Amino acid sequence: MRMTLQQKYKILVVDDEPDLEPLLLQRMRRAIRAGRYEFVFAGNGLEALHKLDEDETIDMVLSDINMPQMDGLTLLDQIPEVNPNIRSVIISAYGDMKNIRTAMNRGAFDFVTKPIDFKDLQVTIDRTLNHVEELKAALSARDKLVSLQNELDVASNIQQSILPTELPQEHDYQMFGSMKSARNVGGDFYDVVRLPDRRVGLAIADVSDKGVPAALFMMSTRTLLKGAAIGAINPGDVIGTVNQLLCEDNEAAMFVTLIYGVYDPETGRLTYANGGHNPPLIVHSDNSSTLLPPTDGLALGLVPGYEYQQRTVTVAPGEALVLYTDGVTEAMNGDEEEFGVERLQDIFKKSNPHEPYAITRLIFDAVDTFAGDTPQSDDVTCLTLCRG
Incomplete structure (x- = not known):
């Protein structure tokens, strides 16, 4: 059965556009007030890695691709070295299949396109966090996977989490x-x-x-x-x-x-x-x-x-x-x-x-x-x- 998002999740947003932070906080204010999301922000990939090093409670990363110092694709390569269990969503230009494919090959869980549809963004965030929960459950049960049925239970949870x-x-x-x-x-x-x-x-x-x-x-x-x-x-x-x-x-x-x-x-x-x-x-x-x-x-x-x-x-x-x-x-x-x-x-x-x-x-x-x-x-x- 799919898990519901009940605890507070911390999301690292990586983008060099200064207008995104107040816009995101305004459009997501209900979820923030309800205690579902907490957002932290970084202006580029290097700054994001520092924040991930300092804060082990970050659950997912939402990152633009084009940024100074370190872009989003390079960041995707680095994230598993800091925390292999974090899931990332990439913000891409509409129709930019080359970067989207590269992002998926580097481990992006999903992507959204610009201009951002905030309803679609919230659905994508919730789906990603559901997957994070299922992954945590799978990891906690890893030592107990002594039968095929246990493995199939994990597979079922993964399957449900992306619908x-x-x-x-x-x-x-x-x-x-x-x-x-x-x-x-x-x-x-x-x-x-x-x-x-x-x-x-x-x-x-x-x-x-x-x-x-x-x-x-x-x-x-x-x-x-x-x-x-x-x-x-x-x-x-x-x-x-x-x-x-x-x-x-x-x-x-x-x-x-x-x-x-x-x-x-x-x-x-x-x-x-x-x-x-x-x-x-x-x-x-x-x-x-x-x-x-x-x-x-x-x-x-x-x-x-x-x-x-x-x-x-x-x-x-x-x-x-x-x-x-x-x-x-x-x-x-x-x-x-x-x-x-x-x-x-x-x-x-x-x-x-x-x-x-x-x-x-x-x-x-x-x-x-x-x-x-x-x-x-x-x-x-x-x-x-x-x-x-």
Whole structure:
């Protein structure tokens, strides 16, 4: 279960712009007054290292890239020598994929772009601090990891800590996502990326393998996806970029199935590319449903240089787009039958609540009822978008 942020966390902000400190303190004043955050500031990487040396209670670093004396990328290299358990978030220029990739390679947990969206910044801070808590729990339990189940518990916590805590709820569309982890933890995740002109990128994925390696591979995939999504327009190019980066550093030979689409709420058009994942479902207003046409893409991390194709469909008013992982369709009952796509579509012939939380809950309940007492062998994950 994901931990909640209850204690006070100390965040070191590293930036040479003098206006950032009063602006950040003003925009984060509620969280500061509530005792959730305490901010300390440094003007460059050298000053930040001194503060980290002097104060062992700093939990995370939020750093700009371009600064005098020592820039943010060099600082990222130095932080593990001071405290390997600190997690860093980088502030980058919009679309600066070169520096974003370098930052991720040097251990950045996440990034935000300029101009700073303070709502997105708070979500990113909370997600990073959740991860810090899970990491602390993992380290404290390190000596107790004498069984596979202990390791899987750690993996589950890592997995939950990076899922988005807030999804868009707009006047013309709403979203909801949820994941129910299995005992044999895999690497499911979903994410949403806000893009210019009210467009939104949405993704769902399933990493091969299980346990901590899958959770870490999932975390890397999610970060690469977010970076690629703000650096490219076409979903096929986004998935292709992530695939190439995963292929370049994949000694464990893991792979991930992933679907990524860009939804335009002004038109209802969804442009998507599919890397070997289950085809999403559009639930129509008459309770019928249709699987999205395939794009015949391979799973990511297997073939470098692979070109991913994309398609465009329209989600009509009153329709729902349902993304899911194979934990739904491959759920087994006591007779070793799979839940399957047909049963998934049959759910909506009987009931179509037209609300993303209710649709997701309907799927989870149907899978649970079908499986009965049969243990869950894979994560069950859904991401639902409803057009108003």
